[in-house]
Every structure is written in structure tokens, then in C-alpha cells.
Amino acid sequence: MKNKWLEEITEELKKLPGIGEKSAFKITLHILSRPQEEVEEFARKLVDIKRNLKFCSICGGLTVEDPCEICSDPYRDRSILMVVEKPQDIFVFEKTGVFKGKYHVLGGLISPSAGITPDKLRIKELKERVVKEGVKELIISTSPTVEGETTALYIKKLFENTPVKISRLASGIPFGADLEFTDERTLSRALLNRITLE
Ligand SMILES: [Zn+2]
Structure with a gap:
């Protein structure tokens, strides 16, 4: 039927x-x-959250309150910034509970063929935050794809000759994998064993 x-x-x-x-x-x-x-309650919650969701003016993550909970948390380490491609990646890392620093969303990855140049991403904001917030380390957690690597290298170059330490998630995340589909244990391990980009 x-x-x-x-x-x-x-x-x-x-x-x-x-x-x-x-x-x-x-x-x-x-x-x-x-x-x-x-x-009805479930449907209302979905609609309400979706309607009130906005981008955090500091990190670029998704939030109902601006600044978001993470940016306004005084107990989070502001000297370490995790640089991610999209807002959803923050939720993925938060689920592991391992990371105690703050985040910065790029809003995409550098891809010349798709016309995505660094000026289209939140890289200017990243530079400003590093200075303003006294950031000591950037963990570049872009996906292990060509675009993700290109973006990581670009950011590394940007902070060359500055005291800012640039690290990258350790291997274990398969090349081409999307962070969203990487399991929590692999992600936690990659974070703890992160590699400093020299
Ligand atoms: Zn935020």
C-alpha cells in the first residue's frame, strides 16, 4: 500500500x-x-535552534549566543587555537573532549581550481586573533586532502619568523577522509600526537 x-x-x-x-x-x-x-516539542526545538543559529563573531562556529560558549569560556586555553575548515568540525572535536583550547573556523579550504583564494577564507581574522589573544600554538586540523594540505602549508608560511608554533594532526586519519566520519579515538590520538610543522 x-x-x-x-x-x-x-x-x-x-x-x-x-x-x-x-x-x-x-x-x-x-x-x-x-x-x-x-x-511537536521535537519539531519546535529543531525549528527554534535552526532559526536562532548564527556564526560566532570570534571563532566563526555555529552558535545561538554570540560569542559562543567556547569563546566565552574563561577556563579554555586561549593560547592554543585549533584551525578547522567548517563550523561542524568544532562539534566533532568537542565530542572527543580532549581539546581544551579554542577554535578558529576558516570557512573553507584554499582551492585555486575552485576559485577559493586565501582572501575568501577567515585568514585575516586568524592573523588578528593570534596577535590580539596572544596565541602560542595553531593546530591546523584541515582534512588530509590536497586542499587541506595546501591550506595548512599556506598558514604555516604566514607565521614563519614568528614565535607561533604550527602543528598538524598526526597521521592515522586516512588521506582524503572527512573529519566528520573519523571516529573519536582516532581523532583524539591524532590530536595528542600532533606534529610540529618545521
Ligand atoms: Zn566562538
């Missing part, structure tokens, strides 16, 4: 990462079995 509205929800759920046809259908049935208030 084809059911249009049942299919509509299933189709939406299938857009989520890692959710196939079968799981989507199962989740649809589960949602429909829940009490009315619970489903």
Missing part, C-alpha cells in the same frame, strides 16, 4: 547521513507512534 504522507516523511529522513530507506521507514513509524506533544 502506498501512502503519500508516510512516504513524504520517509523521503525527508532519507536525506540524513547514514539513513537508508529501511531505517527511514522505521523512524517514520516510530515518530508516528509517539505522543502528539512529544513530536
